[in-house]
Amino acid sequence: MSVHDSTIKTTAAVDETGAGTNRILQTRGLVKRFGGLTAIDDVDFAVEEGEMRCLIGPNGAGKSTFLKLITGRHAPSDGSVYYDGADITDLDSYERVDQGISIKFQVPSIYPELTVRQNLRVPLQRVASRSEYDERTEATLEQFDLLEEIDTVAANLSHGQQQRLEIGMAMTLEPDLMLLDEPVAGLSIEETEEIAELLVELNDEGVAFVVIEHDIDFVASIADRVTVLHQGEIFTEGSIEDVRADPEVKRIYLGESGEADAEERAGPEADH
Amino acid sequence: MDPYQLLNLLFQFLDSFAVIVLAAVGLAIIFGMMGIINLAHGEFILVGAYATVLSYHRIGLPLVVAMLVGVAITTVYGVVLERLIVRHLYDRLLDSMVATWGISLIMIQGVRILWGNSLDGVGTPFGSVSYGPYSYSTYRLVLAGIAVGVLIGLYVLFARTDFGMRARATIQDKETARSMGVDTDRMYLSTFAIGSALAGLTGALYAPTRSVGPEFGQEYVVEAFVTVVVGGASVIVGTSMAGGLLALVKSGATNQWGQFIGLAAMLVTAIVAIRLMPDGITGLLEDWRRARRESE
Amino acid sequence: MSADSALETITARVRSPFEGPNTTGNSNAFWTAFVLAVVGLFLVPAVSPGHVSDLTLFMSYAFLALSLCFIWGYCGILSFGQVAFFGVAGYTFGIVGINVGAETGALLGVVAALFVATLFAAALGYFMFYGGVRDVYVTIMTLVVALVLNTFMGQTAGSEWAIGDARLGGFNGMVGAPNRAIGTGSVAIDMTGDGLYYVVLALLIATYLGLRALVNSRFGYAMVATREDEDRTAMFGYNTKFIKLAVFTFGGTLAGLSGVLFMFWSPGGYINPDVFGITAAAMPVIWASIGGRTSLLGTTTAAVALQYLDQRLAASGSEYALVVIGALLLFVILVMPAGVAPYAERAVDWIRDGVSAKLRGDPESENENAPSNSEVTK
Numbered sequence: 001m002s003v004h005d006s007t008i009k010t011t012a013a014v015d016e017t018g019a020g021t022n023r024i025l026q027t028r029g030l031v032k033r034f035g036g037l038t039a040i041d042d043v044d045f046a047v048e049e050g051e052m053r054c055l056i057g058p059n060g061a062g063k064s065t066f067l068k069l070i071t072g073r074h075a076p077s078d079g080s081v082y083y084d085g086a087d088i089t090d091l092d093s094y095e096r097v098d099q100g101i102s103i104k105f106q107v108p109s110i111y112p113e114l115t116v117r118q119n120l121r122v123p124l125q126r127v128a129s130r131s132e133y134d135e136r137t138e139a140t141l142e143q144f145d146l147l148e149e150i151d152t153v154a155a156n157l158s159h160g161q162q163q164r165l166e167i168g169m170a171m172t173l174e175p176d177l178m179l180l181d182e183p184v185a186g187l188s189i190e191e192t193e194e195i196a197e198l199l200v201e202l203n204d205e206g207v208a209f210v211v212i213e214h215d216i217d218f219v220a221s222i223a224d225r226v227t228v229l230h231q232g233e234i235f236t237e238g239s240i241e242d243v244r245a246d247p248e249v250k251r252i253y254l255g256e257s258g259e260a261d262a263e264e265r266a267g268p269e270a271d272h
Numbered sequence: 273m274d275p276y277q278l279l280n281l282l283f284q285f286l287d288s289f290a291v292i293v294l295a296a297v298g299l300a301i302i303f304g305m306m307g308i309i310n311l312a313h314g315e316f317i318l319v320g321a322y323a324t325v326l327s328y329h330r331i332g333l334p335l336v337v338a339m340l341v342g343v344a345i346t347t348v349y350g351v352v353l354e355r356l357i358v359r360h361l362y363d364r365l366l367d368s369m370v371a372t373w374g375i376s377l378i379m380i381q382g383v384r385i386l387w388g389n390s391l392d393g394v395g396t397p398f399g400s401v402s403y404g405p406y407s408y409s410t411y412r413l414v415l416a417g418i419a420v421g422v423l424i425g426l427y428v429l430f431a432r433t434d435f436g437m438r439a440r441a442t443i444q445d446k447e448t449a450r451s452m453g454v455d456t457d458r459m460y461l462s463t464f465a466i467g468s469a470l471a472g473l474t475g476a477l478y479a480p481t482r483s484v485g486p487e488f489g490q491e492y493v494v495e496a497f498v499t500v501v502v503g504g505a506s507v508i509v510g511t512s513m514a515g516g517l518l519a520l521v522k523s524g525a526t527n528q529w530g531q532f533i534g535l536a537a538m539l540v541t542a543i544v545a546i547r548l549m550p551d552g553i554t555g556l557l558e559d560w561r562r563a564r565r566e567s568e
Numbered sequence: 569m570s571a572d573s574a575l576e577t578i579t580a581r582v583r584s585p586f587e588g589p590n591t592t593g594n595s596n597a598f599w600t601a602f603v604l605a606v607v608g609l610f611l612v613p614a615v616s617p618g619h620v621s622d623l624t625l626f627m628s629y630a631f632l633a634l635s636l637c638f639i640w641g642y643c644g645i646l647s648f649g650q651v652a653f654f655g656v657a658g659y660t661f662g663i664v665g666i667n668v669g670a671e672t673g674a675l676l677g678v679v680a681a682l683f684v685a686t687l688f689a690a691a692l693g694y695f696m697f698y699g700g701v702r703d704v705y706v707t708i709m710t711l712v713v714a715l716v717l718n719t720f721m722g723q724t725a726g727s728e729w730a731i732g733d734a735r736l737g738g739f740n741g742m743v744g745a746p747n748r749a750i751g752t753g754s755v756a757i758d759m760t761g762d763g764l765y766y767v768v769l770a771l772l773i774a775t776y777l778g779l780r781a782l783v784n785s786r787f788g789y790a791m792v793a794t795r796e797d798e799d800r801t802a803m804f805g806y807n808t809k810f811i812k813l814a815v816f817t818f819g820g821t822l823a824g825l826s827g828v829l830f831m832f833w834s835p836g837g838y839i840n841p842d843v844f845g846i847t848a849a850a851m852p853v854i855w856a857s858i859g860g861r862t863s864l865l866g867t868t869t870a871a872v873a874l875q876y877l878d879q880r881l882a883a884s885g886s887e888y889a890l891v892v893i894g895a896l897l898l899f900v901i902l903v904m905p906a907g908v909a910p911y912a913e914r915a916v917d918w919i920r921d922g923v924s925a926k927l928r929g930d931p932e933s934e935n936e937n938a939p940s941n942s943e944v945t946k
Binding site for chain 3 (some may be wrong): 378540
């Protein structure tokens with residue numbers, strides 16, 4: 001899956017990602033200010049090839065803003081984003097997707113008026129030729145357990161099916177890095193487990209992930225490493241056990257406002 | 273430039289400002305509060321003007337009373353249309369534009385069929401004020417005063433009254449407002465009625481200033497649209513600021529290069545403003561506020 | 569049997585570029601009806617010469633209708649100002665034609681008109697889409713552009729408003745564009761009467777088929793995806809701003825073509841600023857809304873039918889044309905928000921299914937036009 005080889009890249013970013021390292025994504029001194037206030041404050045963040053990373057933190061920690069900086073939806077106020085050996089800070093969203101970054105939004109964002117087949121066609125036609133459409137559509141739907149719904153209009157799918165369809169669409173692009181914003185929000189226990197299995201499977205195939213999620217049990221079931229974001233800064237980083245055991249992390253979650261502990265509870269409870 | 277010319281320029285500014293604000297404010301309320309772009313707004317103004325002129329000439333009412341009749345009839349007219357047509361188009365912005373365009377075509381032609389290509393004029397009241405070698409219509413200065421009065425009145429209505437509070441709650445989140453016991457259906461109806469009344473007022477007030485025919489409303493509709501779009505979703509702030517900006521450009525350019533260039537300059541300003549501020553002046557303010565909230 | 573299936577393979581192959589879920593009518597029955605209709609239209613000059621001139625005009629408007637259907641129905645860009653490109657092309661044709669003269673003037677006029685209309689649309693589109701102007705603001709902006717042109721052309725009555733020999737003429741309009749033939753030197757095509765009718769008809773059929781192929785292509789899917797959800801589509805690696813710009817620009821070319829054909833039809837090569845007016849601007853929107861904005865055929869048919877209705881009413885001395893059309897528009901928006909075409913398609917399917925089931929006594933044979941890619945890609 002990786003495109004790296006021994007060729008020496010001559011961009012300034014050589015020592016950030018790409019040849020010589022196995023980092024696929026790296027941010028350096030990333031800052032995002034809205035008006036006079038700082039949402040993301042000097043974040044250095046790195047993901048290795050094929051890694052499964054979870055990003056957690058209390059509401060308003062800046063997680064979604066951070067993801068939007070990586071996808072190019074927001075332009076940073078300062079700092080740089082490197083991907084696969086190149087500085088992508090000034091690239092448009094669609095150009096970053098071309099480089100191999102793919103995203104699943106927080107709200108299932110499929111094309112509700114189109115059928116499942118037509119939905120898949122949109123990413124598919126970027127990577128496949130006409131004669132491959134049927135075969136690849138069916139293979140993807142098989143993998144995501146949606147084959148029976150192939151001609152269903154997407155608006156009529158269940159919430160879980162929509163989540164799976166969106167991940168399937170994002171995966172069709174064969175990304176090397178996949179960004180997921182709350183992939184299991186609002187799903188049942190079974191559906192959550194299915195998604196977890198799916199992600200682990202894809203990760204085994206070599207896709208790197210950055211997953212924002214509140215459901216700590218879900219995070220524990222998939223993550224290699226966890227990054228905790230707090231007030232726009234990286235608070236701590238480590239294995240899920242370390243982070244769970246860290247009293248400081250508990251403190252910020254239970255922290256200043258009452259909504260924090262509500263949020264931690266929200267994970268497990270959302271399973272019902 | 274001697275002081276008289278300066279005064280002349282000021283009067284022209286006030287005149288443009290009054291036209292723009294009065295033409296736009298009804299449209300702005302309906303757009304800002306309900307997300308409906310009423311392309312028949314010009315024909316609501318037309319109803320106000322026709323009702324005023326007809327009740328003045330045919331019934332012989334005094335002008336002020338005729339104007340009040342014009343406002344009342346336009347309001348009723350707006351309420352009827354809201355019940356029959358517009359309420360089916362909430363949350364369908366583009367459809368509402370197309371449908372109201374249909375209403376506009378029907379009304380212009382309908383008025384032409386019923387009353388012909390023009391009505392007898394109503395003389396402009398009050399005479400004029402003279403200063404140095406110039407003079408200016410007193411009535412037009414009164415209109416500028418009324419425009420400012422309307423803005424203040426709307427501010428009080430929306431910022432200080434119970435009705436205003438419920439209206440703003442409805443705009444921000446219809447579902448929540450409903451769960452708090454606000455009858456959102458009635459809020460929409462009242463909002464549409466207020467917007468219609470303001471259009472009627474504009475028609476009534478301007479009926480004595482020029483000849484009245486089926487295309488009367490079209491004269492105002494371009495100004496109204498660009499003002500609303502440049503202003504953005506916030507009714508009073510948006511309309512005042514956009515009205516001020518556009519009136520300044522229009523009166524300045526008109527004074528310098530004549531009426532056509534004045535209008536063209538205003539429209540070009542509007543296009544550039546939309547390009548620079550895709551969500552209007554208030555969109556810019558709102559973005560800034562939201563950004564503040566998001567990072568808190 | 570095997571000859572039958574060979575024939576079927578050939579027709580399927582010929583049809584395949586024009587078919588897909590983005591267009592209605594992907595069946596043998598549809599194409600048979602289509603061919604019959606085309607033959608019928610080609611016979612009009614022989615059978616009913618009295619209708620040739622009117623049909624020429626209405627079919628010229630159909631290009632304007634197609635331009636809006638293409639950008640609004642397929643890419644979600646609602647322009648209230650398509651007439652701006654129509655009018656700009658018309659005036660450009662006149663200005664160039666009058667200055668160059670005769671059939672060479674007409675030829676250069678066509679080239680210049682399409683070029684200017686396309687460039688104008690590209691400039692406006694770039695200004696809007698790359699500036700983040702969206703949705704309803706695009707709609708208002710395009711309308712304002714048309715109205716600016718209306719105001720501008722309206723005040724060009726003075727003799728200083730002339731480009732070479734072409735007097736713009738203000739609200740009275742510009743006359744004298746050479747529109748009786750097109751060509752150069754000894755080779756010229758007659759562009760009057762039946763000759764013009766056949767040219768317009770052939771262009772219309774070619775444009776319709778071309779657009780069908782386009783909206784069912786990869787680019788067509790990208791357009792539809794952009795219409796459905798622009799941000800999402802960008803996150804699949806599509807440059808949505810460019811897609812919208814390209815679509816809008818091509819829409820400008822089509823509207824410009826409509827304006828040029830109008831000039832060939834227009835007696836005396838006459839055009840006036842009413843083409844930019846608010847009533848003219850409303851017409852394409854009405855055609856697309858009533859016909860069904862996601863149906864190329866529906867919009868085209870609506871343009872011709874509504875213009876015919878308008879003309880009949882006007883010819884009978886009635887003043888109610890605009891009232892009737894406005895009322896029709898209201899009715900369709902309230903009762904059939906997607907326009908007539910989807911309902912017509914459903915009705916046709918329903919009838920055909922009923923008929924074929926009865927004929928074959930076989931209820932399963934009815935699925936031949938299920939909207940799927942499999943039948944397109946064999």
